[in-house]
Amino acid sequence: MGEFIEAEVYTQLARIGKALASPVRLRLLDLLEKGESDVEGLVTASGVGLKNTSAQLQQLRGANLVTTRREGNRVFYRLAGPEVSRLLGSLQSCAEIRLADLRLAIGNLLGNASELKPVTADELRAHIDDPRILIIDVRPSADYARGHVPGAISLPAAELRQKMDSIPRDVEVIAYCQGPYCVLSPDLVRLLRSHEIPARPLEGGITRWQREGGALQTEEGPSEERP
Known part of the structure; x- marks a missing residue:
């Protein structure tokens, strides 16, 4: 009986x-x-068929x-x-620790x-x-x-490239994009450095910031930190 129950535990874990x-x-x-996003939004972002x-x-x-x-005929998905x-x-x-092929990719x-x-979430929080x-x-x-991120200014990639000369040289720029595999912020940090602007990316982007308990600010004001 005990072995059956134990097997069921692992069966349920295997679902994940x-x-x-x-x-x-x-x-x-x-x-x-x-x-959250509807299916059409995810199709557009992922390039995977409907x-x-x-x-x-x-x-x-x-x-x-x-x-x-x-919402009407639309179904919106979000993380549980x-x-x-x-x-x-x-x-x-x-995976990044154990898989050399992933590190290469x-x-x-x-x-x-x-x-x-890169600046870690803890480092940025301490100096925000x-x-x-x-x-x-x-x-x-x-x-x-x-x-x-609280206090961040919005400067989308294309706009940043156009306004490179207006960025002050007496500060250190911390740039971030969405997640750990987003290429925008590393590429833009290299561009900023080529213009002699001190810059570093936020490690893992805003995704890791949230995963490590960082609060978000919206137009309505700050939101609660993730637990």
Whole structure:
């Protein structure tokens, strides 16, 4: 009897592992870190077809990793809770340590990020009110409005490139984009440095900031920190 119950425990745990065992589903979960979205929005962001996206979302919903709400004929998906985000963070951190092929793929995507001396969430939190730091959110303005690091200014990538000469040289720029595999902030930090502007990226972007308990600010004011 005891062995049967133990087997059932592991069977239930395996439901989560099975749900995560898909590159498409992992990509959809990463996209939902930004906030809720309908299927069409996820199709556009992921480049995955509508039928496949819908099927993968149902798999995630079956494992209670995402939840939904309905607005008329539209169904919106979101992460089921902050613990899902933390699980993704733990999975990514473990995989980056254990899988050399993943480290190679990340290097091919982001370049040598360590040379940029990324700022950790804890470091930024400790110096967030320092007037010698300028925090720049390089994501689209709609993402900034949804929630950003307190005190950050919105300067989307294309706009930043146009306004390079107006950025002060007597501060250190901390630039961030969405998540740990977003190429925008590392590329823009390199560009800023080429113009002799001290700059570093925020390690893991706003996703890791939230995963580690960082609060977000919206146009209505600050939001609560994640537990």
